[in-house]
Amino acid sequence: MKIPKTRKGIETVEKILEASIEIIEEKGFMNTSISDITKRANVAYGVFYYYFNNKYELFDELVRKANREMRYYLKIKTENIQSRIEKEKVGIREFLKWIRENKDYYKLFIEAHVHRPNMLIWHYTKLAERYSIGLSEAMRRGEIINVDPEVLSYVLIGISEILGKRYVVWNNDEIPNHVITEANKIIENLLKPK
Numbered sequence: 600m601k602i603p604k605t606r607k608g609i610e611t612v613e614k615i616l617e618a619s620i621e622i623i624e625e626k627g628f629m630n631t632s633i634s635d636i637t638k639r640a641n642v643a644y645g646v647f648y649y650y651f652n653n654k655y656e657l658f659d660e661l662v663r664k665a666n667r668e669m670r671y672y673l674k675i676k677t678e679n680i681q682s683r684i685e686k687e688k689v690g691i692r693e694f695l696k697w698i699r700e701n702k703d704y705y706k707l708f709i710e711a712h713v714h715r716p717n718m719l720i721w722h723y724t725k726l727a728e729r730y731s732i733g734l735s736e737a738m739r740r741g742e743i744i745n746v747d748p749e750v751l752s753y754v755l756i757g758i759s760e761i762l763g764k765r766y767v768v769w770n771n772d773e774i775p776n777h778v779i780t781e782a783n784k785i786i787e788n789l790l791k792p793k
Contacts, residue, residue, distance in 0.1 A: 600660045601650050612650055614640040616664060619657055624703040628658060628710045655715065662711055662718045665704040666725055672697050683737035684790050688783045691759050695774050698763040705768060727752040743790040754789075758782070 603609045618639035622631045633654055637644045651657045676693040680686040698705045711719040730752035737743045744751075762782060766774050 600656055603650065608650075611640075611642055611646060614642060615647060615650065615657070616661060619661060620703045620707070623658075623661075623710060624706050628654075628714050658707075658711070658715055659718050661704075661707050662715065662722055665701070665707050666722050668704070669694075669697055669701070670726070670729065683733070683740075683742045684787055686733075687755065687786045687790060691762065691782050691786065692779050694759045695763055695767055695779075698767045699774065702768065705763070709768075723753070723756065726756055730756065741792060744792055755786075758785070 600612075603612050615636060619631070619636050622635050622639055626635070631654070633647050634644065636654075636657075637647050647657075651660070673690055673693055677686045677690050680689055708719060708722060711722065727749055731748040734743065734748040734751050738745045738748065762778065766778055
């Protein structure tokens with residue numbers, strides 16, 4: 600992606616990205632055309648190619664954007680919590696809220712599984728790298744079980760992911776309170792030092 604240098608350029612790229620997210624959620628990645636995107640974004644067809652070489656490059660940027668926004672959201676929601684176990688409990692609850700509020704972004708990860716597996720690997724690797732740092736620090740302080748922090752990060756990501764799919768993506772209702780309660784028990788038992 601060519602990085603925009605002006606405010607107008609930044610706004611144009613943002614319009615393209617937002618239009619793309621909407622259309623991919625509606626039609627799927629393979630059924631979304633550049634023409635669909637530029638019409639929805641209300642920009643000239645050629646403007647797309649000024650910033651992106653093709654729709655795969657655009658999709659990669661969408662995955663990066665979703666990853667950044669999700670990590671930032673979770674950081675803000677958990678940054679003032681001192682206990683790592685409490686941070687994990689709040690993190691799962693807030694992740695489920697984020698998915699509910701950003702289903703369109705979350706569906707990008709599902710599309711990436713089929714159409715851009717390298718970007719999906721990048722997404723999870725980025726999450727695990729950052730996650731492992733915080734888990735390692737909590738292990739050094741004796742707050743949580745002492746295991747390989749990378750393995751633990753993927754275990755915790757996996758729990759959040761499948762709960763998100765089951766209770767948010769596959770089911771359009773509110774997240775039942777008992778799901779959060781049960782997830783909290785599991786996290787506490789999984790993480791508490793032996």
